[in-house]
Amino acid sequence: xxxxxxxxxxxxxxxxxxxxxxxxANELENPEAPFPAQVQNVVISQAPASVISLSPSxxxxxxxxxxxxxxxxxxxxxxxxxxxxxxPSVGSSAEPDIQKIVELSPDLLLSQNSFSKxxxxxxxxxxxxVLCIPAATNFEELKAIYTDLSTVFVGKVDGAAKGEAVYxxxxxxxxxxxxxxxxxxxxxxxxxxxxxxxxxxxTFESAALSxxxxxxxxxxxxxxxxxxxAQSNLDVFLVAEPYVQEHVAQSExxxxxxxxxxxxxxxxxxxxxxVQSLGIADGLRKIAALLYPDAGFEDTSSQSSVSSEAQSxxxxxxxxxxxxxxxxxxxxxx
Numbered sequence: 001x002x003x004x005x006x007x008x009x010x011x012x013x014x015x016x017x018x019x020x021x022x023x024x025a026n027e028l029e030n031p032e033a034p035f036p037a038q039v040q041n042v043v044i045s046q047a048p049a050s051v052i053s054l055s056p057s058x059x060x061x062x063x064x065x066x067x068x069x070x071x072x073x074x075x076x077x078x079x080x081x082x083x084x085x086x087x088p089s090v091g092s093s094a095e096p097d098i099q100k101i102v103e104l105s106p107d108l109l110l111s112q113n114s115f116s117k118x119x120x121x122x123x124x125x126x127x128x129x130v131l132c133i134p135a136a137t138n139f140e141e142l143k144a145i146y147t148d149l150s151t152v153f154v155g156k157v158d159g160a161a162k163g164e165a166v167y168x169x170x171x172x173x174x175x176x177x178x179x180x181x182x183x184x185x186x187x188x189x190x191x192x193x194x195x196x197x198x199x200x201x202x203t204f205e206s207a208a209l210s211x212x213x214x215x216x217x218x219x220x221x222x223x224x225x226x227x228x229x230a231q232s233n234l235d236v237f238l239v240a241e242p243y244v245q246e247h248v249a250q251s252e253x254x255x256x257x258x259x260x261x262x263x264x265x266x267x268x269x270x271x272x273x274x275v276q277s278l279g280i281a282d283g284l285r286k287i288a289a290l291l292y293p294d295a296g297f298e299d300t301s302s303q304s305s306v307s308s309e310a311q312s313x314x315x316x317x318x319x320x321x322x323x324x325x326x327x328x329x330x331x332x333x334x
Contacts, residue, residue, distance in 0.1 A: 037156035037159065038156070039148050040131060040148065047153045047154070048106070048107035050104075050108075051070045051072065052071070052106040055110060058110050060276075060277030060279060061145060065150055067153055073088050073089070073101065098119045101123065102126040106128060109131070110131055110149075111130065111131075112133060112135045114132055133149070137202055137203060137204050143164070150162045170280070174284070176281075181288070186235035187236075188212075189215070189237055190215070191237070191238070192240045194251040194253070196254075197222050200223065201218070208280060212288050216229050216232040226254075229257070234264075235264065236259060237254070239265060239267055241270065242267075244265070266291070266329070268290075272284075272287065285297050
């Protein structure tokens with residue numbers, strides 16, 4: 001008799017557990033309810049009232065979506081505008097102050113970097129939900145960032161649509177840039193240093209610059225086939241500041257490129273290509289102004305101006321020539 005009672009009780013408990021699980025699953029999949037909503041691998045139960053973003057780009061997107069008022073903390077490198085600068089700092093993107101984050105107790109912590117097991121356990125114990133959204137490597141992934149963040153606040157019913165609508169502003173800005181380019185775009189290679197690190201086709205830098213020209217680099221994860229690239233018909237050699245003509249001309253990796261030998265080198269601020277929000281359009285306008293000086297990009301930037309002063313090197317100080325014999329530069333001065 002006792003055995004039958006135990007069996008009956010076990011059956012009831014099993015049925016209750018299955019029913020609860022089915023209800024939770026149905027709730028998540030219910031197309032009529034905005035929440036809970038799954039973003040990446042995280043289930044958002046309701047729109048967060050308070051958020052801390054450890055990524056400047058994610059912070060930009062949040063502001064574009066209209067959720068600046070939900071921010072209660074910032075990273076050191078994001079101190080503008082004044083309303084953001086007035087928020088308490090939680091350290092840097094690379095080294096966040098976990099205890100300060102716990103002290104501020106946000107509903108949601110956004111990051112593009114993963115956390116150590118210890119830090120994640122600390123945040124979880126403090127009831128801080130963590131959502132990691134990796135940086136984009138192309139514009140489709142950038143669009144997904146907009147829809148993901150919108151879904152966090154709006155839910156699964158209308159979140160994606162709102163994200164796409166806001167991203168349309170980014171696409172429009174990019175389309176305005178490409179519409180002004182000549183039919184024949186310049187070929188380029190973008191080096192991030194003088195030791196052989198190159199923006200390969202699988203990187204966001206390449207995706208952005210490829211709107212302006214043709215990337216001759218092959219390979220992946222910033223490791224390019226430099227021998228093949230050196231044999232290509234390269235129009236311009238792009239290099240990240242602070243590197244200039246002199247550095248790449250003496251580099252074992254790049255000294256044999258004809259564009260380098262001929263002084264077709266442009267230095268650009270690498271931060272221009274690290275922005276993953278509407279601001280990427282301003283960075284591309286600045287670079288386009290140097291690649292295509294007759295296209296009129298100097299007058300179209302909405303946030304900042306182009307600096308195209310030639311940087312002198314020992315080889316070109318006396319010539320006074322610009323791109324044909326030296327290095328031009330473009331920076332992200334605001």
